[in-house]
Amino acid sequence: MLNNSARSGKSNVGKTGVFDAETFGSDLLDRLFSAGLSVPTGPSLPADHAADTLLTEEAALVPAPGEELRVVPLVEVDQCVAQGQPLFSLRAAEEIKLVAPMPARVAAIELNPGRRLIQMLLFREDGGDRHAFPTEKADSDAAALRALMQEAGLWRLFRSRPFGHIPALSETPAAIFAMAADTRPAAPDPKTALSGREEALSRGLAALKLLAGDQVFLCEAKGRPLDRDMASGVRRITCGALHPQGLAGLQIHRHAPAAVDARVWDIHAEDIADLGDLLASGFLPETRLVTVTGSAMREPRLIRCQPGADLRGLCHGHVQPGPYQVLSGSVLDGQPAHWLGPRDRQASVLSRGSGKRRGHWFSAALTRAARPLPIIPTAALSQAFGGDIPAAALMRALSAGDQEAAARLGALSLLEEDLALVDYVTSAEPSLSAQLRGLLNAIEKEEAPA
Amino acid sequence: MNHGLWDRETVALLLLISVMPLALTWLWYGGLDAAGLLLLALIISGLWHVIFMLARAQPPSFAGALTALAIAMLAPEDLSIVQLVLGISFGSVMAELVFGGWGRNVLNPATVTLAFLGFGFVTAPWPELPLPLAWAAIPVALLGALFGVMPARVIAGAVVIIGGAHFLGVPVTPALPAIAVVLVLLVADPVASASTKLGGWLNGAFFGAMIILFTLGWQSAAHVQMAVSAALLTSLAAPLLDEAAIALWLAQRRRRHG
Numbered sequence: 001m002l003n004n005s006a007r008s009g010k011s012n013v014g015k016t017g018v019f020d021a022e023t024f025g026s027d028l029l030d031r032l033f034s035a036g037l038s039v040p041t042g043p044s045l046p047a048d049h050a051a052d053t054l055l056t057e058e059a060a061l062v063p064a065p066g067e068e069l070r071v072v073p074l075v076e077v078d079q080c081v082a083q084g085q086p087l088f089s090l091r092a093a094e095e096i097k098l099v100a101p102m103p104a105r106v107a108a109i110e111l112n113p114g115r116r117l118i119q120m121l122l123f124r125e126d127g128g129d130r131h132a133f134p135t136e137k138a139d140s141d142a143a144a145l146r147a148l149m150q151e152a153g154l155w156r157l158f159r160s161r162p163f164g165h166i167p168a169l170s171e172t173p174a175a176i177f178a179m180a181a182d183t184r185p186a187a188p189d190p191k192t193a194l195s196g197r198e199e200a201l202s203r204g205l206a207a208l209k210l211l212a213g214d215q216v217f218l219c220e221a222k223g224r225p226l227d228r229d230m231a232s233g234v235r236r237i238t239c240g241a242l243h244p245q246g247l248a249g250l251q252i253h254r255h256a257p258a259a260v261d262a263r264v265w266d267i268h269a270e271d272i273a274d275l276g277d278l279l280a281s282g283f284l285p286e287t288r289l290v291t292v293t294g295s296a297m298r299e300p301r302l303i304r305c306q307p308g309a310d311l312r313g314l315c316h317g318h319v320q321p322g323p324y325q326v327l328s329g330s331v332l333d334g335q336p337a338h339w340l341g342p343r344d345r346q347a348s349v350l351s352r353g354s355g356k357r358r359g360h361w362f363s364a365a366l367t368r369a370a371r372p373l374p375i376i377p378t379a380a381l382s383q384a385f386g387g388d389i390p391a392a393a394l395m396r397a398l399s400a401g402d403q404e405a406a407a408r409l410g411a412l413s414l415l416e417e418d419l420a421l422v423d424y425v426t427s428a429e430p431s432l433s434a435q436l437r438g439l440l441n442a443i444e445k446e447e448a449p450a
Numbered sequence: 451m452n453h454g455l456w457d458r459e460t461v462a463l464l465l466l467i468s469v470m471p472l473a474l475t476w477l478w479y480g481g482l483d484a485a486g487l488l489l490l491a492l493i494i495s496g497l498w499h500v501i502f503m504l505a506r507a508q509p510p511s512f513a514g515a516l517t518a519l520a521i522a523m524l525a526p527e528d529l530s531i532v533q534l535v536l537g538i539s540f541g542s543v544m545a546e547l548v549f550g551g552w553g554r555n556v557l558n559p560a561t562v563t564l565a566f567l568g569f570g571f572v573t574a575p576w577p578e579l580p581l582p583l584a585w586a587a588i589p590v591a592l593l594g595a596l597f598g599v600m601p602a603r604v605i606a607g608a609v610v611i612i613g614g615a616h617f618l619g620v621p622v623t624p625a626l627p628a629i630a631v632v633l634v635l636l637v638a639d640p641v642a643s644a645s646t647k648l649g650g651w652l653n654g655a656f657f658g659a660m661i662i663l664f665t666l667g668w669q670s671a672a673h674v675q676m677a678v679s680a681a682l683l684t685s686l687a688a689p690l691l692d693e694a695a696i697a698l699w700l701a702q703r704r705r706r707h708g
Contacts, residue, residue: 039454256707257703257707363509365507366507366508366509367509369507369508369509370507370508370509370550370551373457373458373553374458374550374551374552374554375458375553376461376462376552376553376599376640376641377640378598378640379598379599379602380454380456380598381456382645382647383598390692390695390696390699391645392645392646393645393646393692393696408700409696409700410703424454425454425456426454426456426457427454427455427456
C-alpha cells in the first residue's frame with residue numbers, strides 16, 4: 001500500500017472517456033473487493049464536466065458545526081477589505097487569523113457573549129484588491145511557514161486528531177495526511193480540482209515536510225493517481241474506491257493512528273495547492289471546487305466558488321419547484337446551513353419530505369423507550385466501518401461510553417464524519433457520531449493539562 | 451438527514467425471508483402436525499413479546515418468529531403442551547427478553563429453549579430430520595450471506611471443518627440434515643455469533659470441531675441433540691473467540707504502529 005518511490009503514471013482510468021472493457025472489469029473487481037458501500041444520490045456529474053467560476057454576491061465567515069471560535073475582530077462594519085485580508089484573530093492565539101474569501105464590504109459582525117463568532121457577513125465589491133502576504137523564507141524555514149499559514153488563514157484548514165480542532169499554535173504533528181481522495185457521495189473529484197496545479201501541490205507538499213518530516217502521507221483515489229511525481233519523501237497511499245475509504249479518518253486509523261500525545265493533521269490536497277500558490281506568488285487563490293447536488297437539483301453542478309459562499313446563490317435557478325433544504329456537506333454528514341462550511345467542498349440540496357417519516361405515536365413512544373436502539377452486526381455494518389475496524393466492538397464501546405476500549409480500538413483517529421455512513425446505514429438512534437463526539441469531549445476534558 | 455434501511459427489523463425480516471426455503475420444505479414434509487407446532491411456538495413467543503412490550507416498553511421484533519421456527523423444527527417430540535410452553539417461555543424470556551430484546555441478547559433464545567427441553571425432559575425422543583432439509587439449508591445459507599444478515603464466515607468455517615472431517619473418514623453423513631439445519635438456524639445468528647472477521651471463522655470452526663468430537667465420542671446421542679449441544683457450546687464460546695480475535699488485531703497494530 002505504501003509507496004515511497006516514484007510511480008509511473010501508467011493507468012489513467014476514465015481519462016479518455018472511451019469505454020474500456022479492461023478498466024471496467026478491474027473497476028468492478030475493485031468495487032467488489034474494496035470494503036465500503038456506494039450510496040445512491042441520484043444523477044452524477046458527467047466525467048468531462050467543466051467547472052464554471054461563480055463568486056456569490058454574499059459570503060460569510062462561520063465556525064464549523066460544533067466548533068467554538070472566540071475571536072477578536074480586526075476590521076469594522078462597513079470597511080472595505082481585500083481578498084485574503086485578515087478579518088479576525090483568535091483570542092487564544094492571536095497569530096492565527098481568519099481571512100476574507102473575496103474583496104468585500106463588511107456587512108455585519110455577529111458575536112455571541114464571550115466573543116464567540118456566529119458569523120461575519122460580507123458583500124462582494126467588484127474590482128477590489130488582493131492582500132499580498134510576505135513569503136520570504138517560508139518555503140525553507142518551519143517557523144516562517146507556520147507564521148505564514150497562520151497569518152493567511154490556511155492554519156484553520158488543518159484539522160488535528162484526536163478531537164478534530166484547529167491545531168494549537170505550537171503543536172507539532174506526528175503525521176500530516178493530504179487527502180487527494182474523497183469518496184463521499186457526489187464529492188468533487190480532487191484530481192479535477194488539482195488538474196493544472198500539480199506544481200503548486202508539489203511545492204505545498206514540500207513545505208509540509210518542514211512541519212512533519214517524512215511523515216507526510218498523500219492519499220490518492222484508486223484508479224485516479226495524480227499525474228506528476230510528487231516531491232520525494234512524501235508517502236503515497238492509494239485509497240479504495242468506495243465510501244468510507246476516502247475519508248481521512250479511515251486512512252489515519254490504518255496508517256498512522258492518532259493519540260493524545262501524537263496528533264495527526266489532515267488537510268485537503270486542494271488546500272495544499274493553495275499553499276503552494278501562496279508560497280510562489282504571495283496571493284491566496286480565490287476559489288475552491290465545489291459540487292452542488294441532491295434530489296432537489298434539476299441537474300448537478302460543478303462550480304469554482306469562494307470559501308464561505310452563499311449556498312442559495314450556488315443553487316439559485318437550478319432547483320426544482322417545491323420546498324427544499326440546503327446542506328453544507330454531503331447527504332451523509334452535511335448540516336443545514338446558509339453558508340458553505342470552512343472545510344466543505346459540496347452542497348446538497350434535498351427535497352423536503354425525503355427525510356424522516358412521521359410514524360405512529362405508539363411506535364414512536366416504543367422506539368424512544370428502547371434507546372439506544374440495538375444494532376445488529378451485519379455485513380453492511382462492517383462495510384460501513386471500512387472493513388478493518390472491529391465494528392461491533394467499537395459500537396459497543398461507544399454506546400457504553402467505555403473510553404479505554406474505544407481508544408484502544410482506534411476511536412481517537414476518528415471524527416463524526418467517519419461514522420456518518422454507519423449512522424446512515426443503520427439509522428442508529430442516538431447517532432454514533434454524536435456518541436463519538438461525547439466520548440471525545442470526555443477524553444479531552446480528562447487529558448487537558450490542568 | 452436521510453437514513454438507510456439496515457435497522458433491527460429490516461435485518462429480522464431479511465433473516466425470515468432467507469429461512470423461507472427451509473421452513474417451507476419442513477412444512478411440506480411435516481404436514482399439519484408441524485404447522486400446529488409452529489403455530490403454538492409463534493403464539494407463546496409472540497405472547498411474551500407483547501407482555502414485555504406492555505410491561506417494559508420493549509418494541510416486539512420479528513426475530514421472535516425465527517425463534518419459534520427453530521424451536522418447532524428441532525424440539526423433542528411427544529412433549530406435552532405444558533412442557534413446551536415452559537421451555538419456550540424459559541428460552542424467550544431468560545435468553546432474550548430480560549436482556550432488552552433481540553439485538554442485546556448473549557445467547558440465541560432458540561438454542562437455550564432446545565437445550566432446556568432436551569436436558570429437562572430426557573425421555574422425550576429427538577426428531578429425525580429428512581435429508582431434503584439439508585439441501586434446503588443450502589439456499590438459506592446463500593440467501594443469508596447474500597443479504598449480509600448471516601455471518602458468512604461462520605458458515606464457511608463450519609463447512610470447511612465438517613467437510614474436511616468427512617473426507618478424512620469421520621462418519622458425519624447420517625447427521626447431516628441436523629447439522630445443516632442447526633448451522634443456519636442457530637449458529638449463524640448475527641447477534642449471538644462472533645462478530646469479528648477472524649472470530650467468525652473460529653466460531654464456525656469451533657462448531658465443526660464440536661460436531662466431530664460428538665460424532666466420535668458421544669455415540670448414544672440423537673443427531674439433533676448432538677448438533678444442538680454443539681450449538682450451545684459454540685454460542686457460549688463466541689464472545690471469547692471475538693475477544694481473542696480483537697487481542698490479536700491489537701497486537702498486530704501495536705507491532706506496526708508502536
